[in-house]
Amino acid sequence: MRIVLVGPPGAGKGTQAAFLAKNLSIPHISTGDLFRANISRQTELGKLAKSYMDEGNLVPDEVTIAMAKDRMEQPDAVNGFLLDGFPRNVSQAEALDQALKADGVELDGVLDLEVPEDEVVKRIAGRRICRNDSSHVFHVTYSPPKKEGVCDVCDGELYQRDDDTEETVRKRLEVYHTQTEPIIDYYAAQGLVVTISALGKVDEVTKRAMDALKGQAEGREQRDEDKNDSRGDGGE
Numbered sequence: 752m753r754i755v756l757v758g759p760p761g762a763g764k765g766t767q768a769a770f771l772a773k774n775l776s777i778p779h780i781s782t783g784d785l786f787r788a789n790i791s792r793q794t795e796l797g798k799l800a801k802s803y804m805d806e807g808n809l810v811p812d813e814v815t816i817a818m819a820k821d822r823m824e825q826p827d828a829v830n831g832f833l834l835d836g837f838p839r840n841v842s843q844a845e846a847l848d849q850a851l852k853a854d855g856v857e858l859d860g861v862l863d864l865e866v867p868e869d870e871v872v873k874r875i876a877g878r879r880i881c882r883n884d885s886s887h888v889f890h891v892t893y894s895p896p897k898k899e900g901v902c903d904v905c906d907g908e909l910y911q912r913d914d915d916t917e918e919t920v921r922k923r924l925e926v927y928h929t930q931t932e933p934i935i936d937y938y939a940a941q942g943l944v945v946t947i948s949a950l951g952k953v954d955e956v957t958k959r960a961m962d963a964l965k966g967q968a969e970g971r972e973q974r975d976e977d978k979n980d981s982r983g984d985g986g987e
């Protein structure tokens with residue numbers, strides 16, 4: 752299966768992507784990992800991306816697209832992949848379509864994770880991270896530490912990342928609405944979008960996503976069969 756995962760910041764995309772990729776036995780391709788891998792291996796694309804990042808600029812679409820293409824052509828992605836964080840605007844989506852077409856394949860579905868905006872703000876702005884280990888993550892409401900401001904695991908000090916304030920979150924949501932959300936309409940026109948609620952426990956959301964993708968795949972198969980049937984009828 753070839754799937755694109757979309758959703759606002761705070762929808763739990765990374766977590767869901769990891770579980771879904773595992774369930775579907777396909778690689779999870781995230782732009783963050785792509786950038787890190789290319790930069791650490793010092794590939795030409797990595798060096799190019801780094802030169803933009805070092806100057807505090809956004810990496811141009813062409814560079815991101817080239818990295819994604821390169822990754823999708825690796826042997827483990829032959830039978831499918833789950834894209835997370837790419838495409839993030841309509842021009843990247845168009846470039847992806849062209850790249851897939853050139854390989855004679857197409858997307859099977861676009862999974863849209865939906866979360867109310869206030870919930871996104873609550874999720875992100877309540878996040879507290881341990882100074883000793885960034886994998887020790889708490890939430891003031893959903894998973895509070897036993898002692899306020901102190902990590903349960905290692906007694907480290909908990910803090911709020913600069914990126915996690917309400918103001919920054921609202922800005923990131925604005926960017927998502929203007930740049931990324933239009934790809935949902937773009938893919939909806941191709942009949943590819945399935946929207947599910949990202950509220951609830953992680954495993955519940957994964958189950959919902961798996962069911963939705965299965966439904967989407969069956970729907971497509973049915974449509975293809977109908978198309979073939981009607982073609983057959985017409986020919987007789």
Ligand SMILES: [Zn+2]
Nearest residue numbers: 881887902905
């Ligand atoms: Zn800690």
